[in-house]
Amino acid sequence: MGGYCGYLANMGGLAAGADAAYIFEEKFDIRELQANVEHLTEKMKTGIQRGLVLRNENSNENYTTDFIYQLYSEEGKGVFDCRKNVLGHMQQGGAPSPFDRNFGTKISAKAVLWISKKLKESYRKGKVFANTEDSVCLLGMRRRNLIFQPVIELKDETDFVHRISKEQWWLKLRQLMKILAKYKTSYDVSDSGQLEHVHRPKEVECGTI
Structure with a gap:
C-alpha cells in the first residue's frame, strides 16, 4: 500500500528490523538490489536465520514485487528460500489501540x-x-x-501528480535501517545535520546521530 508514498514501507521496515525497504522517494537500481541480496546471503550464513524485504506499492514500475521475489529466490538458492506476501488492505481495520x-x-x-x-x-x-x-x-x-x-x-x-508531500521528514531515518541491519558501511553527520553515507567495505562504523 501507500501509493507513491514510502512512509509505510520505511517505518514498517524500521519497526520490524527489515534488511531493505524499496520506496518511490529513493531511487534504486539493479546494483543496489544486488548489494542487498549479497548482504542477506552473508547474513543467512551466520546465526541470524531470518530476513525481511519490503517494497512500496509504486516504488518502481519495472522492479515489481514479483521481480524482486524471483531475484532473491534465484540468488538465495542453497542459502535461503523466499516467501512473498502482498499485504494490501489486510493492514487496515481491527480494534483501535x-x-x-x-x-x-x-x-x-x-x-x-x-x-x-x-x-x-x-x-x-x-x-x-x-x-x-x-x-x-x-x-x-x-x-x-x-x-x-x-x-x-x-x-x-x-x-499533486504523486499525491505526496514535496518534503518528507521521515527520509532522514532511511539510513538507520542499514545501520540496524549491520550493512558494511559508515555513516557520519554532515554540518547540515543530514546523515551521510560513506562506503567502507571491511568495517562497520556508526557516527553520532
Missing part, C-alpha cells in the same frame, strides 16, 4: 471547537462568509502539535 482512541478524541474535539469558532467569526446578518484563507484548513500533526493549516498553503508543499 488506546493511542488510536485517545488521538481520535483529541483531533475530533479540536475540529469541532475550530468549526464553532469559525462559524461565529464568519456569520454576519444571517449569512456565512467563508472566503478567507483560513476558512479551509487541514488538521494534522506537526512537531507533536495539532495544527490547522490553510489548504492554499499546502498547495506549494504538495506533489
Whole structure:
C-alpha cells in the first residue's frame, strides 16, 4: 500500500528490523538490489536465520514485487528460500489501540471547537462568509502539535501528480535501517545535520546521530 508514498514501507521496515525497504522517494537500481541480496546471503550464513524485504506499492514500475521475489529466490538458492506476501488492505481495520482512541478524541474535539469558532467569526446578518484563507484548513500533526493549516498553503508543499508531500521528514531515518541491519558501511553527520553515507567495505562504523 501507500501509493507513491514510502512512509509505510520505511517505518514498517524500521519497526520490524527489515534488511531493505524499496520506496518511490529513493531511487534504486539493479546494483543496489544486488548489494542487498549479497548482504542477506552473508547474513543467512551466520546465526541470524531470518530476513525481511519490503517494497512500496509504486516504488518502481519495472522492479515489481514479483521481480524482486524471483531475484532473491534465484540468488538465495542453497542459502535461503523466499516467501512473498502482498499485504494490501489486510493492514487496515481491527480494534483501535488506546493511542488510536485517545488521538481520535483529541483531533475530533479540536475540529469541532475550530468549526464553532469559525462559524461565529464568519456569520454576519444571517449569512456565512467563508472566503478567507483560513476558512479551509487541514488538521494534522506537526512537531507533536495539532495544527490547522490553510489548504492554499499546502498547495506549494504538495506533489499533486504523486499525491505526496514535496518534503518528507521521515527520509532522514532511511539510513538507520542499514545501520540496524549491520550493512558494511559508515555513516557520519554532515554540518547540515543530514546523515551521510560513506562506503567502507571491511568495517562497520556508526557516527553520532
